[in-house]
Amino acid sequence: MAMAKRDTTAPKRDTYTPESLLAVAVEVFNERGYDGTSMEHLSRAAGISKSSIYHHVRGKEELLERAVGRALDGLFAIFEEDGARAQERAIDRLEYVVHRTAEVLMAELPYVTLLLRVRGNTGTERWAMERRREFDHEVAELLRAAVAEGDLRADVDVRLATRLLFGMINSIVEWYRPPKDGERHGEHPGEHGGEQVADTVVRIAFDGLRTS
Numbered sequence: 001m002a003m004a005k006r007d008t009t010a011p012k013r014d015t016y017t018p019e020s021l022l023a024v025a026v027e028v029f030n031e032r033g034y035d036g037t038s039m040e041h042l043s044r045a046a047g048i049s050k051s052s053i054y055h056h057v058r059g060k061e062e063l064l065e066r067a068v069g070r071a072l073d074g075l076f077a078i079f080e081e082d083g084a085r086a087q088e089r090a091i092d093r094l095e096y097v098v099h100r101t102a103e104v105l106m107a108e109l110p111y112v113t114l115l116l117r118v119r120g121n122t123g124t125e126r127w128a129m130e131r132r133r134e135f136d137h138e139v140a141e142l143l144r145a146a147v148a149e150g151d152l153r154a155d156v157d158v159r160l161a162t163r164l165l166f167g168m169i170n171s172i173v174e175w176y177r178p179p180k181d182g183e184r185h186g187e188h189p190g191e192h193g194g195e196q197v198a199d200t201v202v203r204i205a206f207d208g209l210r211t212s
Helices: 018-032 039-046 050-056 060-080 090-107 109-117 123-148 158-170 194-209
Strands: none
Touching: 018 039, 018 050, 018 060, 018 109, 039 050, 039 060, 060 090, 060 109, 060 123, 090 109, 090 123, 090 158, 090 194, 123 158, 158 194
8 A cells, every 4th residue: 555645845844932933023024025025925825823833922923023122122233232322422433323223223134124114114113114204303413413513414314314324224125145154254146244235334424414
């Protein structure tokens, strides 16, 4: 009697942790868009059943909330670091925040990419967008303080400068690719050291903004 073939298309046994499941979900959200992703898509990508996913989370919006929350926590934590608080002049605190923002973006690339792509179609997305605006406002306040102290040009509109500054930083998600294991920085287009990218962002931005 011939032995029946094992069904290799069946979902794998759930060996996922909340963190590893989140990483898969973020990858799918970034590929398909949040609105274009169903629980079936997440189930297939993870190789587990939908019921197994529901064992970890209430649904895909909770995964979105955790993902963008991770990105936002990383960004807001910058303001609590010594370099953003202890330095005397606003310009030094501002340069530190900008440098670290670029570093966090690259360190948490999939999560920040997702944060930058939310469109406000759900309560979680609207919350994330409001938090992003709060972060931008904090940076704009540092810009204003640096102008008031005479270290940044007063003939540049602060709101416009903030938008252009973040436009440059946020564009990193479109081309930056961390080097893979065994590869050196710069072997392929878009693959640069995170420190090099962050240094260049600060240099380009503040060479034009500083009064001297």
